[in-house]
Each structure stands twice: as structure tokens, then as C-alpha cells.
Amino acid sequence: MTAQSVHRDAYLDLIKRSITNYHYLGGDGSFEDFRCVTHYDLEQARWKIDPLAKPITLLNKIQLDLIEQAVVAVEQRKVPGDFMEAGIWRGGAIILMRALIFAYGLNGRKVFAADSFAGIPKNVRAVNDPVDNWSDRWVAPIEEVRQNIARFGLLDHKVVFVPGFFSDSLKSLSRERFAVIRLDSDSYDSVETSLEYLYPLVSQGGIVIIDDWHLPGCRMAVLDYRSRQGIRDDIFELGGNAYWVKQQSYGTPRRS
Numbered sequence: 001m002t003a004q005s006v007h008r009d010a011y012l013d014l015i016k017r018s019i020t021n022y023h024y025l026g027g028d029g030s031f032e033d034f035r036c037v038t039h040y041d042l043e044q045a046r047w048k049i050d051p052l053a054k055p056i057t058l059l060n061k062i063q064l065d066l067i068e069q070a071v072v073a074v075e076q077r078k079v080p081g082d083f084m085e086a087g088i089w090r091g092g093a094i095i096l097m098r099a100l101i102f103a104y105g106l107n108g109r110k111v112f113a114a115d116s117f118a119g120i121p122k123n124v125r126a127v128n129d130p131v132d133n134w135s136d137r138w139v140a141p142i143e144e145v146r147q148n149i150a151r152f153g154l155l156d157h158k159v160v161f162v163p164g165f166f167s168d169s170l171k172s173l174s175r176e177r178f179a180v181i182r183l184d185s186d187s188y189d190s191v192e193t194s195l196e197y198l199y200p201l202v203s204q205g206g207i208v209i210i211d212d213w214h215l216p217g218c219r220m221a222v223l224d225y226r227s228r229q230g231i232r233d234d235i236f237e238l239g240g241n242a243y244w245v246k247q248q249s250y251g252t253p254r255r256s
């Protein structure tokens, strides 16, 4: 362990504690066990805390560590491409990805941030997805997200915004290549659409992280897509997320 790696790890640890708002909300509990959503009232669709004390990611430490592990793995294996989160809400995971580029000196990589900035749309293709009954659509306007990233000193040309609903916005990315994609858009339609556009753009050896593995619509969208495309790469589960390494160049590009 070098002095440089100690400083890097301390910086990244501080970023993770800050984007989750653990400093303010954590109380006596450990960061390892902290989840900001325990301060959220799902039935009332509101935070049970001072509305100004905003967590800017819903992810917990294990899920944030998984992003770091994926980034380090693709860098070590020289997998080409950028990093993408589709479904960013207030931008916390984007902040971490940008910080990882800085901390590990990954100067050739960028972070793509795709979101409607208007929340989760209702399903059109899927029926009976419980997400359609949520009153909170997890809206965060783009200006608020930009400010969140800027507060960490990390808003620059390496953060590329892709605003709009995935069915409109993601087709503009057909020339991009990704080494890590993180899909966090909750509903069947949104997860399926993001896979259809983004999976073919993932390099061989790239890593796909699925946030909402516990949600039936999300899980079904992933399994349906994998089945249609003949993807048999092993799925691993960690901290409520699922991920796999793209071993072969499956993925028929979506054309419309």
C-alpha cells in the first residue's frame, strides 16, 4: 500500500459518506450498515427528515463499492469505453464515477449521465408492474443535479448529460462504447429500453450493473432481454444489485 493509494482511498471513502449523507443521518450506526432510505416514508412518499438534508444517492456502501470494483476491474483488463448510469436521480453515483476517474487517473474515460430529469414514466409495454403504483416518480431537475456535482468540484467536460426519456435519448449514443453501465430506472419498460440501446454498446469484458434486482419488473426485464439475446454470462448478486461481465458481443442494436 503506497501513500498515494491511502490518500486515494480516503478521498473516495469521504465521497461515499458524503453523497449518502451518512455524516448527517448516520447517527451511531456504522457506515457499512447505513441506508438513507430508512429515513424515507414509502407510503407518504416523503422524507422523514429535514427536506434540506438531501441524500444525493439512494445507494448504500456495498453498492457504491461495487461501482468502484467494476471501474478498477475494467481498467486493469484495459476494457475500452466510458462509464454510464441510466437513471441518476440526484446524481450521487455520477459524482462517484467522476471521482473515480480523477482518483485513479483514468484520463481517457468519461461518465455519461442519462435521465429524463422528470422522473420514471409509467410503463407502456409492461402490465402489472408495481412501480406504476408508486406516487413518487423520483424526479430531480437537471439544474439541481448539475449543482450537486459542481459542489464536489467535479462538474466538467468529462460528465456528459443525456437528458430525455430513454426511448428518445439513448439512440443518440450509437457511436459510443461503454466499459461499465449501471442501470437504475426501476420499471420494466425503462430497464428493458436502456438494455436494448446500451447493451450492444458495452465492450467485450465490460460490466453491467443492475440496481433494482429486488423489483419484479426490473428483474423480469433483464431476464427477458437476456433470454431474447441468448446471453448466458453468469449473474452475480451483491448488496441487492446484480451484475455480470459481458463475455461475448451479444446484443442486437435497437434500430428505432
Ligand SMILES: C[S@@+](CC[C@H](N)C(=O)[O-])C[C@H]1O[C@@H](n2cnc3c(N)ncnc32)[C@H](O)[C@@H]1O
Residues within 6 Å of the ligand: 056, 057, 058, 059, 085, 086, 087, 088, 089, 090, 091, 092, 093, 114, 115, 116, 117, 118, 119, 120, 121, 137, 138, 139, 140, 164, 165, 166, 167, 184, 185, 186, 187, 189, 190, 193
Ligand atoms: C431510483 S432513481 C435512480 C437513483 C440513483 N441512481 C441514485 O444514485 O440514487 C430512478 C431514476 O430513473 C429515471 N428514469 C426512470 N425511467 C426513465 C426513463 N424511461 N427515461 C429516463 N429516465 C428514467 C428517473 O427519472 C429517476 O431519476
